[in-house]
Amino acid sequence: MTSFSFTLIILTLTGISFAFLFAFLPQLKNIISDEIIKxxxxxxxxxxxxxxxxxxxDLLKKINNCIITVxxxxxxxxxxxxxxxxxxxxxxxxxxxxxxxKNKIYSGIAFIPFLPFI
Numbered sequence: 663m664t665s666f667s668f669t670l671i672i673l674t675l676t677g678i679s680f681a682f683l684f685a686f687l688p689q690l691k692n693i694i695s696d697e698i699i700k701x702x703x704x705x706x707x708x709x710x711x712x713x714x715x716x717x718x719x720d721l722l723k724k725i726n727n728c729i730i731t732v733x734x735x736x737x738x739x740x741x742x743x744x745x746x747x748x749x750x751x752x753x754x755x756x757x758x759x760x761x762x763x764k765n766k767i768y769s770g771i772a773f774i775p776f777l778p779f780i
Contacts, residue, residue: 699724709733709772711749713758722767730767732759733774741780 698704705727708715715722715730722728732755736742739751750758755771762769 699726705729707731709774711746711755713750713754716758716761719762719765719767722762723765728767730759730762730769731772732756732769733772735773735775735777736780741777745777 703726706722706725707729709731711733722730734742734752734755735745737752739753742749742752759769759771
């Protein structure tokens, strides 16, 4: 009988408020070094509304199965602006997903929160 062990580390990052984006993300490269990526081979899921994620694209490409979810509440900016202040346009968020996918980073759009009939 062969025994084996492994460590699975999933780092999930999200910002209920945008404090995450301004406080944590600029330090991401200092916290998550190449050595840590190689040693633990962890995966990462980041949920965001912001395009700031693009500035760390080189780091995200190194992370095993990194997933970025960009949330929107509507396809219409005028509706989005009623509920979300100071966020990128819906078009810009789709462009973020397109650029991430072009760089082979798993990414997609999520309707969070879903607001029916608005």
